Amino acid sequence: MDNLIEIAKKKAGIAAVDEFVKDGMVLGIGSGSTVVYAVNRLIERTKQEGLKVVCIPTSFQSTQLIVNGGLTLGDLSQFPKIDVDIDGADEVDENLNLIKGGGGCLLQEKIVAFNSEKLVIVADYRKNSKILGEKWKKGIPIEVIPLAYVPLMNQMEKLGGSPFLRLAEKKAGPLITDNGNFILDVDFGEISDPKKLNQKIKMLSGVVETGLFIGMANKVYFGQQDGTLDQKIKKTI
Ligand SMILES: O=C(CO)[C@H](O)[C@H](O)COP(=O)(O)O
Numbered sequence: 001m002d003n004l005i006e007i008a009k010k011k012a013g014i015a016a017v018d019e020f021v022k023d024g025m026v027l028g029i030g031s032g033s034t035v036v037y038a039v040n041r042l043i044e045r046t047k048q049e050g051l052k053v054v055c056i057p058t059s060f061q062s063t064q065l066i067v068n069g070g071l072t073l074g075d076l077s078q079f080p081k082i083d084v085d086i087d088g089a090d091e092v093d094e095n096l097n098l099i100k101g102g103g104g105c106l107l108q109e110k111i112v113a114f115n116s117e118k119l120v121i122v123a124d125y126r127k128n129s130k131i132l133g134e135k136w137k138k139g140i141p142i143e144v145i146p147l148a149y150v151p152l153m154n155q156m157e158k159l160g161g162s163p164f165l166r167l168a169e170k171k172a173g174p175l176i177t178d179n180g181n182f183i184l185d186v187d188f189g190e191i192s193d194p195k196k197l198n199q200k201i202k203m204l205s206g207v208v209e210t211g212l213f214i215g216m217a218n219k220v221y222f223g224q225q226d227g228t229l230d231q232k233i234k235k236t237i
Pocket residue numbers: 030031032033034035087088089090099100101102103104105106109
């Protein structure tokens with residue numbers, strides 16, 4: 001079972017790199033376990049074809065992947081315009097809206113995605129939904145300024161959510177993000193209008209960013225259990 005999930009993730013990671021990455025590009029490198037397969041493919045292509053790309057990280061984890069893989073590290077002040085951002089997701093709805101932040105890296109992930117011409121998502125079959133909240137039951141990750149977390153938990157309840165302060169795993173107390181903030185995981189059940197919910201949450205003082213990525217993804221690869229690939233592509237009107 002676990003092995004089938006890893007095979008599915010690998011399939012998605014390789015497909016995204018092979019379809020979208022070209023020599024000379026500036027790439028966003030997302031975070032999480034599926035992105036590792038995309039980075040491994042980049043490293044492979046660098047060695048095999050002499051591919052040269054600049055990689056903009058979205059977290060401490062992705063910085064490590066880039067540096068340890070011998071890829072060229074850049075940042076947004078040097079490269080404010082990214083060609084393609086490859087990232088993972090926790091859930092994808094039928095309109096390619098995403099829940100992200102399961103790994104706690106949503107703020108930098110959203111900044112990089114916002115400044116990318118294309119956002120390509122790599123995922124396995126468990127992430128493919130019709131409606132956000134249908135499969136991802138841990139709530140929407142929301143990065144908040146620490147001093148505001150209690151009033152924000154109350155505000156989230158007023159919006160109809162059940163908020164939980166994300167705790168660290170090997171330390172007593174809250175998880176601290178790469179940016180020094182806390183994360184609230186807020187369960188809103190199934191979300192019929194994610195755009196509206198995102199706007200309401202972003203109005204609250206102390207909210208830094210939400211894990212709702214609305215209308216940002218261009219293409220999503222879902223690796224399947226049988227080793228094949230499923231895809232969702234943004235409709236252009
Ligand atoms: O948003 C993220 C981290 O903040 C990840 O991309 C998301 O949690 C998916 O991770 P994985 O590929 O390990 O399932």
